[in-house]
Amino acid sequence: MSSPEDPHLDPPPLSSDPQILIPPADDPLPPPVFASAPILPQSAENPVWSGWDVLVIAGLILVTLFFVQLFTVLGARHFAFPHASWMEVAQKPSLALLSELLTYVAVALYMILLVEGKYHARFWQAIRWNWPGIAGVTFLGIGVLMLGLLLLDRVLPMPKSTPFDQFFAHRSDAYLTAIFAVTLGPLMEEVFFRGFLYPVVARRAGAFPAILITGVLFGAIHSPQYGYSWAVLIIVLVGVVLTTIRAVTKSVASSFLAHVGYNGIQMILAIWATDGFRHMEKAGLLLFCRCL
DSSP, rough: OSSSOOOGGOOOOOOOOOOOOEEEEEEEOOOOOOOOSSSSSOOOOOOSSHHHHHHHHHHHHHHHHHHHHHHHHHHHHHTTOTTSSSHHTTTHHHHHHHHHHHHHHHHHHHHIIIIIIIIEEEEEHTTTTTOOGGGGGHHHHHHGGGGGGGHHHTSSSOOOGGGGGGGGGHHHHHHHHHHHHHHHHHHHHHIIIIIIIIHHHHHHHHHHHHHHHHHHHHHHHHTTTTTTTTTHHHHHHHHHHHHHHHHHHHHHHHHHHHHHHHHHHHHHHHHHHHHTTTOGGGGGGGOOOOOO
16 A cells, blocks of 8 residues: 555565675674684793792702701700710701701791782792692692602612611600601792792793703702612602692692602601601611601
């Protein structure tokens, strides 16, 4: 029906040609734009500190430990052991543990000031502490399973005694060592090796070389207490396993728990085998491969 007065009301003519719909120029759904792939994966290690910072921390540990031990021995000989020789006082395990405790406190303060003061980052987040929650039990178990590495002492030429044996010569020293071995010792070692050192090396060389390098350096610092013997090879392997855990989980807390599990099972076995550190001769071939 049409109206002669208003031709706009006439219906459009029918056409047999197919109609082609042309979208408006301002299409609200533009084609997707694909971003180029990043040069480094998101999981790449990129700590806020540099390799020079790690070297400074390592030097600080050595220098601080030297002077703390020196003044600790001087004070102990003057006030507690006036009739003992310098060598006898210096070899007392309790004084060595005290020196390590004071050194670790000083170095820990420097690490926190470095990360939070110089680089304005949260310390635990920067080192990727990342507590694993209930899964931490798994890493404790992995640490216990690492005890199997001690089977290498049956095929490697191990010494009958090492300088570390003196830490278990007396019951009180043995208990102090056991407590240190599952608390401050593994904590500070994991923070330095897996928290500070590993990510710097991984950023430069990649994950696999960094795992090996960190493991070797981890074993190297324990060489003196094991008399530079083949026992150090076991410690290197332990360091490689711990660093692998850190690399895979992105969690220093996970490697710390595995470290505690490894040290802890050795201390439990030692306490059980020696009747509470009363009879160390009953320890037999039990080897304390990595405790401090």
